[in-house]
Amino acid sequence: xxxxxxxxxxxxxxxxxxxxxxxxxxxxxxxxxxxxxxxxxxxxxxxxxxxxxxxxxxxxxxxxxxxxxxxxxxxxxxxxxxxxxxxxxxxxxxxxxxxxxxxxxxxxxxxxxxxxxxxxxxxxxxxxxxx
Amino acid sequence: xxxxxxxxxxxxxxxxxxxxxxxxxxxxxxxxxxxxxxxxxxxxxxxxxxxxxxxxxxxxxxxxxxxxxxxxxxxxxxxxxxxxxxxxxxxxxxxxxxxxxxxxxxxxxxxxxxxxxxxxxxxxxxxxxxxxxxxxxxxxxxxxxxxxxxxxxxxxxxxxxxxxxxxxxxxxxxxxxxxxxxxxxxxxxxxxxxxxxxxxxxxxxxxxxxxxxxxxxxxxxxxxxxxxxxxxxxxxxxxxxxxxxxxxxxxxxxxxxxxxxxxxxxxxxxxxxxxxxxxxxxxxxxxxxxxxxxxxxxxxxxxx
Numbered sequence: 001x002x003x004x005x006x007x008x009x010x011x012x013x014x015x016x017x018x019x020x021x022x023x024x025x026x027x028x029x030x031x032x033x034x035x036x037x038x039x040x041x042x043x044x045x046x047x048x049x050x051x052x053x054x055x056x057x058x059x060x061x062x063x064x065x066x067x068x069x070x071x072x073x074x075x076x077x078x079x080x081x082x083x084x085x086x087x088x089x090x091x092x093x094x095x096x097x098x099x100x101x102x103x104x105x106x107x108x109x110x111x112x113x114x115x116x117x118x119x120x121x122x123x124x125x126x127x128x129x130x131x
Numbered sequence: 132x133x134x135x136x137x138x139x140x141x142x143x144x145x146x147x148x149x150x151x152x153x154x155x156x157x158x159x160x161x162x163x164x165x166x167x168x169x170x171x172x173x174x175x176x177x178x179x180x181x182x183x184x185x186x187x188x189x190x191x192x193x194x195x196x197x198x199x200x201x202x203x204x205x206x207x208x209x210x211x212x213x214x215x216x217x218x219x220x221x222x223x224x225x226x227x228x229x230x231x232x233x234x235x236x237x238x239x240x241x242x243x244x245x246x247x248x249x250x251x252x253x254x255x256x257x258x259x260x261x262x263x264x265x266x267x268x269x270x271x272x273x274x275x276x277x278x279x280x281x282x283x284x285x286x287x288x289x290x291x292x293x294x295x296x297x298x299x300x301x302x303x304x305x306x307x308x309x310x311x312x313x314x315x316x317x318x319x320x321x322x323x324x325x326x327x328x329x330x331x332x333x334x335x336x337x338x339x340x341x342x343x344x345x346x347x348x349x350x351x352x353x354x355x356x357x358x359x360x361x362x363x364x365x366x367x368x369x370x371x372x373x374x375x376x377x378x379x380x381x382x383x384x385x386x387x388x389x390x391x392x393x394x395x396x397x398x399x400x401x402x403x404x405x406x407x408x409x410x411x412x413x414x415x416x417x418x419x420x421x422x423x424x425x426x427x428x429x430x431x432x433x434x435x
Contacts, residue, residue, distance in 0.1 A: 007334040010363075010418030012355050040317050047309050048335045049171055050317060052355070 001030065001037060005046050013048055017056035018063075025065055025076055036066060036074040141168045142201075143290050143322045144189050149198035151184055151346075158184040160346035161198070166324050166339070171316055173337035173354075174326040177429060181346040182326035183223055186294050189324065190220060203290060216244060219283035223294040225275050229268035233261055233278060237285070244286040255281040259307065273304035280311060291315055293325035297332060309336055334421045344429035361427070362392045363419035364402065367412040374411055377402070381427050391419060391427030 003020045005013055024030040036042070039057060043050035057074055060066045067077050103113040144166035151159040159181050166172045174182050187193045188200045191207030191214055200207060207214045228236060233256075241247045256263065259277040270278060276296065283291060296312070297305040309332055315321055327333050333340060334354065341351035350357065361381070365388055368374060374390065381391040392402070403413045419427070 005335070007331045008420045008422050010358060010420050012358060013335065014355065040314075044310050044313055046335075047306060047313070047332075049338055049354075050313065051338055055355070 001042075003042075003046060005048060014052045014056040014059065017046075017053065018059045021056070021060055022063075022065060030076050032076050032078045034076045036076070038073060142166055143168050143203060144172075144324060145199075145201040146185070146188070147199045149185070149188060149200060150196050151181075151188070151193065152196060157346045159188075162343070162346070162348050163198075164341050164348055164351050166322060168322055169316070169320050170338040171312065171323045171336050172325070173333040173340045174324070174343060175328065175330065175333045175340060175425065176326075176343035177328055180343045180429070182343060183294055185343070186292060186324075186326060189292060190215070190218065217289050219286070219288035219291045221276075221279050221283045221291075221293040221296055223298070225279045227267050227275070227279055227282070229266075231267050232263065233265050233267065233270075234263040236267060236278070236282065240282050240285070246286045248285060248287060251287070252281065252285050255284065255311075273300050276300055276304065276308060280308060284311065284315065287318065287321075289321055291321065291323045291325075293323065295326055295328070297327065297329065305332070312336060330422050330425055342425055342428050349428040350424070357424060358418055358421065360393060360395065361419050361424050362394050362397070362416050363389065363423050363427075364392055364416040365389050365414040366406055367414055369410055372410055374406070374409060376409065377405055388414075391424065 001021070001024065003017060005016055007013070009016075021030070021036070030036075036057070037045070039050050039053045043053045046053070057066065057068075061068055061074075065077055066074050068074050099117075100110070100113060103116070104110075108116070142165040144164075146165075147163050149159050149162040150157070162181070162185060174185065176182050184193065188195060189202050189207065191200075191202065191209075191211045194208050202214050203217055205214050228239070231239065237252055241249075255261075259274075259281060261274060261278060261281070265274070267275070267278070280293075280296065283293075291312070293312070296308050300308070312323055312325070313336060316323055337354045339352065340354050340357065342349045350360075352360070366374060368388060374380065377390070377392070379393040381393055394402075397416065399416070402416070406413050
């Protein structure tokens, strides 16, 4: 599981872990039933506080993305995208609306925004910092 | 894994209204902080902010001129021996006996501590790739830091105090040191109190943090909650207009159009209205990075 932690950003580290794991699940890089690294070993690998990793795992568990098995670690949930396609689409639209609003506020027109999105897709760029 | 508590009753280090003056210089000017048991507590500030002076008080090496210091529930000046044998300490100067070999240093130090763990020392020697026969005075900066850390960890102290553990080290050694710190807190109930001017490592490894500047604690709390306490706002201000009256304003962060505000949650409309009364305009607000909070509170640019 490859994660990248950025300090010097407004995004808390636990949240960076949560959103990166979520997108690894969404992209199929992490498949259902797969075991996540133990809290301590992931903390050591990322050089972050184990409590931070524990908090991220807890959030992921609450969101239904992972399940904890007693004494046996943390696994990607079997039916991780518990949301229906319509629900997920609604969420996506929310994010797109935000993107458009912010882009327009910065003085870009819709074509330019679309172009920027396409470029990012081409780069395979996922999960940057907030700015 | 349990989260460290922040109640003062279970503080490993408790400092209240501590004052320390060196001649005309106020090194510590009414410092108060609580280090919860089981936490990694980071003390961050530029050089000369008072970090080392504060650490020396926690160790009982300096006597409070005013205020109170308790370490492991004791007065560290009065019960110095009892306190020191339960603390692992890495000094900023890494003052080790330079004429000794690494293995001689280990044997020498071992005599002072109950609970010295030979097996653990062996594993640390190996992990840190330290040569037993090497003379301390021939060690590189990195090897010196690792040797000093190994000595400080060897008796499983319940409190580890590190003064600038990674200062002057290359990124690889720094990582090894941080990993060792993280492994230490994995052991039940151990607390790490360390100072640094490297914001990146503070943000990564700390549960709690105190930002010190010119002898004062500018902010202290859970690392994760600090960012929620402040907003970074960009405003458009006409000439000859001051935003000094804006509520929660910490200080201009160099650029005159950007400010750090102490506020919970989005400032939004309330702030817009407040600014428009001053004929200023809110351009943008955002969650600040730890660097931006630090720069705003300490009034000093990031080092290194």
